[in-house]
Amino acid sequence: MRFAIPATRPRHTRRRPRLPRHGVGPPERRRRRIDRAGRPPPSGTVDAAVLIDRDPLPRGALHVATDAYEAVLRSDHPLAGEESITLADLLDDPLPATTSGCETQAKHLHSLTGHPYRPTQRIRELTTLLSMAEAGLGVAIIPSLAASMMPETLTLVLLLPRLERRLVLTGPTTRPWHPNVTAIRDLCGKHAADMSGGRAPDVTTRAPA
Numbered sequence: 513m514r515f516a517i518p519a520t521r522p523r524h525t526r527r528r529p530r531l532p533r534h535g536v537g538p539p540e541r542r543r544r545r546i547d548r549a550g551r552p553p554p555s556g557t558v559d560a561a562v563l564i565d566r567d568p569l570p571r572g573a574l575h576v577a578t579d580a581y582e583a584v585l586r587s588d589h590p591l592a593g594e595e596s597i598t599l600a601d602l603l604d605d606p607l608p609a610t611t612s613g614c615e616t617q618a619k620h621l622h623s624l625t626g627h628p629y630r631p632t633q634r635i636r637e638l639t640t641l642l643s644m645a646e647a648g649l650g651v652a653i654i655p656s657l658a659a660s661m662m663p664e665t666l667t668l669v670l671l672l673p674r675l676e677r678r679l680v681l682t683g684p685t686t687r688p689w690h691p692n693v694t695a696i697r698d699l700c701g702k703h704a705a706d707m708s709g710g711r712a713p714d715v716t717t718r719a720p721a
Contacts, residue, residue, distance in 0.1 A: 559690045563680045564613070572689065573682035574697050576704065577657060581617055581675045582668040584645045584652040589667075596670040599625045606650030608633040610641045618653045621675050642666065 562576070569575070583602060585592045591601055599622060609615055609631035622629040632650060635641045638658060645652050646665050655677060659668055681697055683689035689697075 558684075560681065560683050560693045560696070563682060564677050566678075566680045566682070569680055570682045570685050572694075572697070573680045574701050574704075575678060576681045576700050577679045578676055579656040579679075580670065581614070581621060581653055581677070582656050582670050584642065584654055584662070584666055585669055586645065586648060587665055587667050589651070591669060592667050594669055596672050598672050599627050602651050603627070606632040608635055608641055608644050608650045608652060610635050610638050610652070610654070612636055612638055614638075614654055617655075617675060617677060621653065621671065621673075624673055624675070 563570075563573075566573070583591075583597060591597050607630070609618060611634050615634075618631075619629045633644075635644065638654065639661065641652050641654070642662055644650060646663055653671065654668075656668060657679075662668070681700060683693045683697075
């Protein structure tokens with residue numbers, strides 16, 4: 513399922529033209545909106561966040577997408593045309609890693625297959641990691657929803673065993689949600705229902721009041 517928020521942007525603009533275009537929260541905290549430990553946004557810090565593999569779901573949260581971790585390869589890599597590969601297939605390739613949210617899952621994938629996790633370099637920005645792969649400096653492991661950031665010279669190949677992540681849109685748990693966050697959540701839920709043929713979206717309960 514494609515991530516719901518970009519697809520709802522035109523509908524979002526028509527119905528609530530005064531909503532902020534780029535979300536809510538002070539600019540200096542934008543890079544910290546996603547809590548990498550999987551916790552809901554603390555009170556007073558941010559108004560909304562997308563959490564990864566949160567269990568149980570916070571009250572009012574909406575499951576917006578599920579994707580899987582895949583290998584980033586240059587289009588001319590010998591394995592680029594395969595439907596799926598394993599980590600063992602990549603042992604001869606350098607493996608730079610990103611520290612911006614994917615490393616925990618990459619470590620888990622290695623532990624599942626019994627291979628030691630030994631990144632050749634740690635990169636903060638995903639765009640830098642993709643540029644390194646494009647330059648032939650190694651392969652990478654990223655979630656499949658990041659495919660929209662990739663140049664045409666790179667391709668994704670599914671890694672086995674398949675490791676999925678679940679993305680959840682939520683607001684604070686200790687104070688009322690901002691009305692804009694509730695509106696975004698509801699628009700995403702409607703889009704998810706439309707995409708699934710009318711099936712109700714996975715929302716825990718109503719947002720805190």
